[in-house]
Amino acid sequence: MKHDVIVIGAGLSGLMAAKTAADCGLRTLILAKGMGMIHVSPGGIDLLGYYPEESMEIEEDPFSALGRLIEERPDHPYSKVGLEDLEHALASLSALFSSGGYRYTGEGRKNTVLPTGIGSARPSYLVPSTMVGGKGVFSEPTLLVGFHEFAGFYPAYAARNLRNSGGEGGGGPEVRSGYVEVADIGGRNSFKGSSLALQFDVGAFREAVAERVRGIMEGERLVGFPAVLGLRDPQGVKLDLEARIGSEVFELSVLPPSIPGMRLFDAFQRALRAKGVKMIQGVEVVSAVRKGRHCRGVVVKTPSGQQRVHEADSFVLATGRFFGGGLRAEHDRIVEPIFDLPVVQPEGRAEWFSDDFFAKEGHPINRAGIKTNDRLNPVDGKGGPVLENLFLAGSILGHHDPAREKSGSGVAVGTGYKAVQNLVEK
Numbered sequence: 001m002k003h004d005v006i007v008i009g010a011g012l013s014g015l016m017a018a019k020t021a022a023d024c025g026l027r028t029l030i031l032a033k034g035m036g037m038i039h040v041s042p043g044g045i046d047l048l049g050y051y052p053e054e055s056m057e058i059e060e061d062p063f064s065a066l067g068r069l070i071e072e073r074p075d076h077p078y079s080k081v082g083l084e085d086l087e088h089a090l091a092s093l094s095a096l097f098s099s100g101g102y103r104y105t106g107e108g109r110k111n112t113v114l115p116t117g118i119g120s121a122r123p124s125y126l127v128p129s130t131m132v133g134g135k136g137v138f139s140e141p142t143l144l145v146g147f148h149e150f151a152g153f154y155p156a157y158a159a160r161n162l163r164n165s166g167g168e169g170g171g172g173p174e175v176r177s178g179y180v181e182v183a184d185i186g187g188r189n190s191f192k193g194s195s196l197a198l199q200f201d202v203g204a205f206r207e208a209v210a211e212r213v214r215g216i217m218e219g220e221r222l223v224g225f226p227a228v229l230g231l232r233d234p235q236g237v238k239l240d241l242e243a244r245i246g247s248e249v250f251e252l253s254v255l256p257p258s259i260p261g262m263r264l265f266d267a268f269q270r271a272l273r274a275k276g277v278k279m280i281q282g283v284e285v286v287s288a289v290r291k292g293r294h295c296r297g298v299v300v301k302t303p304s305g306q307q308r309v310h311e312a313d314s315f316v317l318a319t320g321r322f323f324g325g326g327l328r329a330e331h332d333r334i335v336e337p338i339f340d341l342p343v344v345q346p347e348g349r350a351e352w353f354s355d356d357f358f359a360k361e362g363h364p365i366n367r368a369g370i371k372t373n374d375r376l377n378p379v380d381g382k383g384g385p386v387l388e389n390l391f392l393a394g395s396i397l398g399h400h401d402p403a404r405e406k407s408g409s410g411v412a413v414g415t416g417y418k419a420v421q422n423l424v425e426k
Contacts, residue, residue, distance in 0.1 A: 003029045005423065006298060006312040008285050008338070009326070011036030012409055013394025014318035015268040016093065016416030021316075022275035023092070024424050029310060030272075030279040031300060035265060037324055042116070042253035043131065043227065043260025044124035045093065045104065045413060048078075049111065049406025053362065058123045063109050075399040078407070080376055081414040089417030090126065096267040102235040103129050113138070117153050117226060117254035119161025123406055128260050130229055130238045133250035136222050137162060141174045143220040144252070145213055148181045150191045152255040153226035155179070178216040182209060196228040197259050200237050210244035220247060227251035227259050234263065288339050293388045298338070314423040317378075318393040318416060326396040327368060334368055336396070341378045341386060344371050344398035362401050369398025375422045376415060391419035 005021045007014045010032035021028040049058060051065040059065045063083065070079045078086065097103035104126040106112055111123040114134040121138075136142070144155035155177035163172040183189050185208040186199050199205045213223060223241075229251055230237035241249045253260065272279065282303055289297040289309060297311040317339065319326030328337050334345040346364040370378050376392050377385040393415040395402055402408030 001027075003027045003310070003312040005029070005314050005316060005420070006031060006310055007316045007318060008032070008298065009036060009318035009320065009324065009394070010034070010038075010279065010281065011318060011320055011324060011394060011412065012038050012041065012264075013320075013412035013416040014316070015265070015272070016089065016413050017316040017318055017393050017420050018272055018277050018279075019096075019268060019275075020089075020092065020417045020420040022272060022277050024420065026420075026424075028272075028275075028277045029312065030277065031283055031285050031298070031310065032279065032281050033284050033325065034281065037320055038265050039258055039261045040256035041258055041261045041264075041409060042122070042124075043128050043258055043264065044114070044122075044253075045090070045126035045409045046123070046406040047090075047111070047125035047410035049123035051405065053401055053404035058111065058113060058121070060110055062111055062123075062125055073399070075371065077397045077400055077411045077415050080372060080374055081418040085418050085421060086410075086414045089414045092417060093413050094126065096264075096271055101233065102263065105129050105132055115158070115162055115224070115252055117158055117252045119158035119165075121165070122253075125410065128227075128234075128251070128263070130234050130251045131227065131253070131260070133222065133248050134224060134252060136248070136250075137175060137224065138173050140222050141220045142176070142222040142224060143213075143217055143247075144175060144177045144224045145216075146177065146179050146226065147191065147196065148179050149183050149186070149189055150193070150196055150226065150228070152193055153252070155224075158252070176218065176220065178213075180209060180212040180216065185209070193226070193228050193254070193257055193259050194231070194262070196226075197231045197234075200228060200230040201232050203240070206237065206240055207244060210241055213245055217245070217247070223247050223249050224252050225249065226254040228254075229259075231259065231263065231266075234259075285338050288387075290387070293385060295339070295387045295390050314389045314391065315387075316391050316393055316416075316419050316423070317396065318412075318419075319396055321369065321395045324395070326394075336370060339378070339387065339390065341370050342380055344369055362404055366401045366403060367398060369400075370396055371398050376419045389423070391423050393419040 004026035048062040146155035159175040159177035162175045165172045287299045297309045345368040394412045
C-alpha cells in the first residue's frame with residue numbers, strides 16, 4: 001500500500017509530524033527503530049529558555065526572545081517555522097489532552113521555572129499539570145519525598161541544591177527532604193519508575209504512602225514526589241494525594257525512563273490510532289529509492305534481516321541526532337545514514353574534541369545537523385533542494401544548540417508541524 005506520508009522516527013518531532021498529517025487527512029505511516037527519545041525527556045515543552053544561549057539569565061518571555069532570534073538567525077529551525085505556526089503547533093499538542101484531567105499547561109506566554117530532580121531550576125513553556133505546582137518551591141516551605149526502594153531520585157541532594165541556590169549568603173528556598181518505605185505495601189524491595197507509577201494507580205497504595213508522608217511532614221505547604229504518580233490518571237492521583245496529605249502535591253522530573261514522557265507517547269499513540277495512522281516499530285530504514293530529486297520509497301530492514309520497500313508521495317525525516325541515529329560519526333566526518341544528506345559540521349575532526357564539552361561558548365558538535373531551505377527540504381552546497389518531497393523535523397536540523405538554548409522539545413513540535421504543512425502546500 002502506498003501512503004501519502006511516511007514519517008521516519010517516533011520521537012516527539014516524528015509523532016508531531018504524524019499527528020499533523022493525520023489531522024490533514026493524509027494516509028500516514030510511521031517507521032521507527034524504537035520508541036524515540038521521548039522516553040528520556042523530562043516531560044515539558046521547552047520553547048526557549050536562554051537567548052542568546054550563552055546568557056545566564058532565564059528568558060521570562062520566550063515569544064519576545066523568539067522574535068529576536070528569528071530576526072537575527074535565519075538558519076535557525078524556529079526561523080523556518082515562524083511564530084504563528086509555532087503557536088498553532090503548540091495548540092495542536094495541547095489538544096491531545098482533555099481540559100479537566102492530566103494536561104499540558106503554563107503561565108500565559110511566559111516560561112514557568114520548575115525545580116528538577118537534582119535541585120536545579122529549569123525554564124519550560126508547557127508543563128504537565130502534575131508538575132506545575134513545583135514553581136512554588138522557590139517561595140513556599142516544601143518537603144521533597146523519596147522512596148528507599150526507588151534509586152531514581154535523591155531528595156536530600158535535590159533539597160540541598162535548592163537551599164544553596166541563594167548563594168553563599170543564604171536566602172535559598174526553605175526545602176526539606178524525607179524518605180518513606182514502600183516495600184511492605186508494594187510487595188517488592190526495589191522499583192523502577194514504571195512499576196512505582198503502576199502502584200500509584202491503586203488507591204490503597206496511595207493511602208498507605210500518604211499516611212507515611214503525613215508522619216514526616218513539619219507543616220510544609222508543598223510536597224514534591226518523583227514523577228511516578230500514575231500512568232492511567234496522574235492528575236487524579238495528584239488530587240487524591242493532596243486530599244489525603246492536606247498539602248499541594250507536585251512531581252519533579254527524575255532520571256530516565258521518563259514517566260511523563262511515557263504519558264505523552266501514550267497520548268500521541270491514542271490520537272494516531274484513532275486517525276488510522278499505522279506505526280511499525282523495530283525496523284530500521286537503511287536507504288532510499290530515488291528518481292531525480294524525488295524520493296519514491298525507503299528500504300526497511302526487518303529484525304529477521306529481510307528488506308522491504310515502503311512507498312509514499314512525501315517523507316518526513318525525524319531521526320534525531322547522534323543518540324537517535326539520525327547522524328553518525330565516521331572516522332573523518334559526520335554522515336546522515338539513510339539519504340546521505342550533506343551535514344553542517346565542524347571543518348576538522350580536531351574540533352570534535354574539547355576539554356570542556358559544556359563550555360559557555362558551546363561546542364561546535366552540538367550545532368551539527370542538516371541545513372534546509374525555508375520549506376525544510378534538505379539542501380546541497382548551492383542551496384538547491386536535494387529531494388523535493390523530503391522534509392526534515394526535530395534535532396536532526398542544524399544551526400541550533402537545543403541543550404544550551406533549552407529549545408529541543410519546542411523545535412521538535414514546531415518543525416514536526418511545519419514540515420507537514422509545507423508538504424501539504426506543495
